[in-house]
Amino acid sequence: MSAVLQVNGLEVSVRGERGERIKIVDNVSFAASKGEVLALIGESGSGKTTIALALMGYARRGCTVSGGEILIGDTDVLALSRAELFGFRGNRVSYVSQSAAAAFNPSKTIMDQVIESAVLHRLSSKTEARAKAIKIFESLALPNPETIGNQYPHQVSGGQLQRLMAAMALMSDPEVLVLDEPTTALDVTTQIEVLRSFKKVVADSGITAVYVSHDLSVVAQMADQIVVLKNGTVREAGATMQVLDAPSDEYTRSLMAAAKSIVRVQPQSLDASDVSPAKPLLELRGVTAGFGKTDRDGMPRFRVLHAVELSLERGSTLGIIGESGCGKSTLARTIAGLHPAAAGSVCLDGETLAPHLSRRTREQLRRVQIVFQNADTALNPAQTVEQVLGRPLAFYHGLSADAARKRIARLLEQVKLPANIAPRRCAELSGGQKQRINLARALAADPDIILCDEVTSALDTVVGAAILDLIAELRRELDVAFVFISHDISAVRSVCDDILVLYAGRTVEIGKRDNFTGGPGHPYTDLLISSVPELRQGWLEETHAKTVAEPNSSLPGNGDLCAFLDRCPVRQVGTCDKTPPPRLTHGNGNEVLCHLGQTKA
Amino acid sequence: MLMILVAKRILIAAFTLLLVSFVIFAITSLLPGDAAQELLGQSATPEIVAELREQLGLNQPAHIRYLNWLGGLLTGDPGTSMVSNMPVKDIIGERLPKSLILAGLTAAVSVPLALLIGILSAMYRDSRLDRALNVVTLSMIAVPEFLVATIAVIVFAVQLRWLPSITIVSPDASFGELARAYALPVMTLCFVVVAQMARMTRAAVINQLDSSYVEMAILKGARPTRIALQHALPNAIGPIVNAIALSLSYLLGGAIIVETIFNYPGVASLMVNAVTSRDMPLLQACAMIFSGAYLLMVLIADIVAIISNPKLRHQ
Numbered sequence: 001m002s003a004v005l006q007v008n009g010l011e012v013s014v015r016g017e018r019g020e021r022i023k024i025v026d027n028v029s030f031a032a033s034k035g036e037v038l039a040l041i042g043e044s045g046s047g048k049t050t051i052a053l054a055l056m057g058y059a060r061r062g063c064t065v066s067g068g069e070i071l072i073g074d075t076d077v078l079a080l081s082r083a084e085l086f087g088f089r090g091n092r093v094s095y096v097s098q099s100a101a102a103a104f105n106p107s108k109t110i111m112d113q114v115i116e117s118a119v120l121h122r123l124s125s126k127t128e129a130r131a132k133a134i135k136i137f138e139s140l141a142l143p144n145p146e147t148i149g150n151q152y153p154h155q156v157s158g159g160q161l162q163r164l165m166a167a168m169a170l171m172s173d174p175e176v177l178v179l180d181e182p183t184t185a186l187d188v189t190t191q192i193e194v195l196r197s198f199k200k201v202v203a204d205s206g207i208t209a210v211y212v213s214h215d216l217s218v219v220a221q222m223a224d225q226i227v228v229l230k231n232g233t234v235r236e237a238g239a240t241m242q243v244l245d246a247p248s249d250e251y252t253r254s255l256m257a258a259a260k261s262i263v264r265v266q267p268q269s270l271d272a273s274d275v276s277p278a279k280p281l282l283e284l285r286g287v288t289a290g291f292g293k294t295d296r297d298g299m300p301r302f303r304v305l306h307a308v309e310l311s312l313e314r315g316s317t318l319g320i321i322g323e324s325g326c327g328k329s330t331l332a333r334t335i336a337g338l339h340p341a342a343a344g345s346v347c348l349d350g351e352t353l354a355p356h357l358s359r360r361t362r363e364q365l366r367r368v369q370i371v372f373q374n375a376d377t378a379l380n381p382a383q384t385v386e387q388v389l390g391r392p393l394a395f396y397h398g399l400s401a402d403a404a405r406k407r408i409a410r411l412l413e414q415v416k417l418p419a420n421i422a423p424r425r426c427a428e429l430s431g432g433q434k435q436r437i438n439l440a441r442a443l444a445a446d447p448d449i450i451l452c453d454e455v456t457s458a459l460d461t462v463v464g465a466a467i468l469d470l471i472a473e474l475r476r477e478l479d480v481a482f483v484f485i486s487h488d489i490s491a492v493r494s495v496c497d498d499i500l501v502l503y504a505g506r507t508v509e510i511g512k513r514d515n516f517t518g519g520p521g522h523p524y525t526d527l528l529i530s531s532v533p534e535l536r537q538g539w540l541e542e543t544h545a546k547t548v549a550e551p552n553s554s555l556p557g558n559g560d561l562c563a564f565l566d567r568c569p570v571r572q573v574g575t576c577d578k579t580p581p582p583r584l585t586h587g588n589g590n591e592v593l594c595h596l597g598q599t600k601a
Numbered sequence: 602m603l604m605i606l607v608a609k610r611i612l613i614a615a616f617t618l619l620l621v622s623f624v625i626f627a628i629t630s631l632l633p634g635d636a637a638q639e640l641l642g643q644s645a646t647p648e649i650v651a652e653l654r655e656q657l658g659l660n661q662p663a664h665i666r667y668l669n670w671l672g673g674l675l676t677g678d679p680g681t682s683m684v685s686n687m688p689v690k691d692i693i694g695e696r697l698p699k700s701l702i703l704a705g706l707t708a709a710v711s712v713p714l715a716l717l718i719g720i721l722s723a724m725y726r727d728s729r730l731d732r733a734l735n736v737v738t739l740s741m742i743a744v745p746e747f748l749v750a751t752i753a754v755i756v757f758a759v760q761l762r763w764l765p766s767i768t769i770v771s772p773d774a775s776f777g778e779l780a781r782a783y784a785l786p787v788m789t790l791c792f793v794v795v796a797q798m799a800r801m802t803r804a805a806v807i808n809q810l811d812s813s814y815v816e817m818a819i820l821k822g823a824r825p826t827r828i829a830l831q832h833a834l835p836n837a838i839g840p841i842v843n844a845i846a847l848s849l850s851y852l853l854g855g856a857i858i859v860e861t862i863f864n865y866p867g868v869a870s871l872m873v874n875a876v877t878s879r880d881m882p883l884l885q886a887c888a889m890i891f892s893g894a895y896l897l898m899v900l901i902a903d904i905v906a907i908i909s910n911p912k913l914r915h916q
Contacts, residue, residue, distance in 0.1 A: 107909070120822050152911045
């Protein structure tokens with residue numbers, strides 16, 4: 001079969017400060033035939049998006065395609081004139097970008113944007129295009145296909161927007177579809193639905209697709225061929241099976257190692273000899289928090305957390321997992337006193353902390369430290385590493401300059417950074433280095449508890465895995481307890497002793513780490529675990545992860561009834577929609593907020 | 602939701618205007634000099650001055666005078682001019698329409714021009730056109746308007762003799778005569794306001810052109826004009842109308858230099874006359890008009906920005 005897409009010796013460069021050319025993509029070649037899915041995989045900065053955009057005959061500001069050729073069918077994309085490119089883009093090749101929320105124009109209706117390419121390229125009339133769009137919406141399993149297009153982008157969910165963008169790309173029946181990290185911004189439970197729709201569409205339409213991703217497990221589900229990129233060059237290319245089973249390149253192997261879920265810590269052996277049942281280090285009782293105006297009982301209008309309870313022993317790690325918007329960051333901010341709780345109490349060593357940090361003592365502040373998700377924004381880019389770390393040392397410990405310097409050197413050693421990094425500015429560091437400084441800043445206070453809020457989410461797989469290793473090691477070396485917040489169950493499993501599953505601000509399951517390997521627990525936990533892609537082909541077809549195809553929002557989702565009711569695949573009419581779920585202790589010791597264990601027992 | 606937001610803005614504007622009225626009254630009361638003394642001149646005996654003060658109500662306590670004045674304003678009677686003894690309403694009634702015509706004409710020319718310059722330089726960012734427009738708009742901001750007006754008079758009125766150097770409009774003037782009469786003052790005022798609006802428009806549109814959805818539109822095959830007008834502009838309306846409102850609100854009160862140079866009878870020069878002659882009721886009324894116009898422009902801009910935001914329009 002002749003190749004629909006052929007890239008030969010592609011080279012993209014940017015202009016350096018002195019006007020010299022710096023190649024960011026060098027000598028990249030690959031080809032895909034009709035109906036094939038080719039994956040470009042690599043970490044950020046590997047040039048994968050630059051290549052994907054070059055396929056559209058487009059380079060971002062400052063970049064130029066400086067060499068090679070791209071053939072789509074018989075057309076040499078790089079030889080097209082400016083005018084020809086307008087007719088080519090969005091017509092013969094179309095693009096699905098990473099963040100649908102950003103890629104939709106907020107002030108135009110979805111339908112106007114979906115049919116824009118078809119109308120621009122005069123492929124059909126507006127009416128025909130609308131009818132076609134509705135058909136595509138149906139095939140992508142979007143709810144209310146007839147009317148969803150009349151809405152504005154902010155009115156539909158992230159997973160739906162991502163599918164709507166795929167519909168937008170399919171409108172012109174392109175020869176090549178470029179998917180750039182199309183599920184990275186989604187929750188795993190949403191990702192699986194979107195992946196299924198994409199796979200079906202690609203199979204049904206016989207389109208040639210280029211799938212850009214950093215996630216090997218996702219790629220394993222989608223691709224026929226894999227091209228592994230690093231620093232703008234091809235490290236390895238081959239059929240998916242071959243790359244996954246017998247990777248020839250060392251970099252590919254390190255990617256695979258990072259993608260494997262491993263347990264990095266052994267459970268704390270809290271032996272029975274510990275006679276005095278010491279008070280837990282941190283204890284939350286009935287913590288309720290939210291946003292908006294408070295009503296007469298002091299309760300906020302929009303509640304994010306509903307009576308959350310948890311306890312954390314000295315030196316142990318509690319993982320908190322849940323999808324975006326479930327309240328996990330608010331929980332961390334409530335513990336830290338950044339977001340005062342409306343009700344309930346946060347106790348440190350049996351001592352109740354003031355809801356707002358302005359009323360806490362300096363000693364209390366020192367003992368609870370928070371590490372934010374995005375080190376780019378958490379660290380002042382104009383400050384040096386020394387300044388960043390020196391501040392908590394001076395504030396909490398009143399160290400002299402000399403003592404501080406020694407302590408900083410020790411801290412850098414703890415987070416595995418060279419001591420000579422101290423005088424450098426944060427802006428000059430890499431993402432992984434910044435996240436280590438972010439951790440070191442928390443450690444500088446010599447805290448009892450470190451709250452880690454999605455500390456690996458913004459990092460590449462390999463770098464993120466190294467941060468997890470570091471956290472595991474810090475746990476062993478220091479007597480620090482961690483609250484580790486993440487949406488990624490394998491990250492949570494790899495460093496935590498106990499796991500708390502948060503859904504819509506409620507604890508739906510809490511228990512020992514080893515009990516979270518495949519249920520049965522709370523239906524949401526089971527869905528979460530079975531939605532994480534495995535690093536093997538065929539997983540997507542085999543997995544039984546499913547939610548109800550269409551969430552039934554007519555079910556009463558408020559009050560004390562189960563919050564997961566409208567998405568639950570195993571809900572029981574008559575029980576779940578009538579009475580609030582009980583908190584039951586399952587055989588394995590997990591506490592689960594669900595009717596289901598009851599009927600089984 | 603939308604109506605509540607708009608109603609809130611209107612209430613806030615009304616409250617601000619009330620505060621402004623208080624400030625205006627307080628400041629004009631602090632101005633040195635006494636209107637009675639000023640009216641009667643140096644030779645007046647203290648008894649006559651005192652009598653006049655009594656007549657003018659200047660002896661009453663400040664808060665009573667404030668309330669009387671505010672009540673008058675609300676019922677449409679801002680008092681009587683101390684200098685000409687005419688109702689302030691009539692004096693302003695004669696001048697305000699002229700100022701509004703000048704401001705309206707300037708807005709009609711400057712807003713489209715500024716939008717055109719701003720959008721073009723955003724579309725062709727860093728190109729020669731953009732750089733040329735940048736130099737032009739920056740020099741327009743930098744050159745003071747009295748210089749622009751003077752040079753314009755020398756070139757167009759004195760040397761070329763194309764246009765009149767003072768603006769006198771007779772009620773039965775033809776359109777051509779009107780255009781000739783207003784050309785120079787409108788041009789000078791445009792010089793002042795276009796640059797500001799154009800630069801804000803450029804910044805707002807560029808901000809949108811850098812967004813992901815614009816890249817998506819490029820990848821769908823949309824042409825630059827369509828991208829700028831259909832995709833970027835609707836999202837840039839908020840900041841643009843605010844820049845326009847701020848620039849245009851200058852046209853009523855800030856036109857003093859232009860009014861003076863072209864001998865145009867507008868409210869700005871009226872206010873300056875009121876200051877020199879200590880004519881407090883007239884001065885206060887003019888200040889209220891300028892503040893009111895300013896607040897109205899900002900209010901309209903706010904409401905347009907709210908309505909143009911689909912997140913507020915479609916909850």
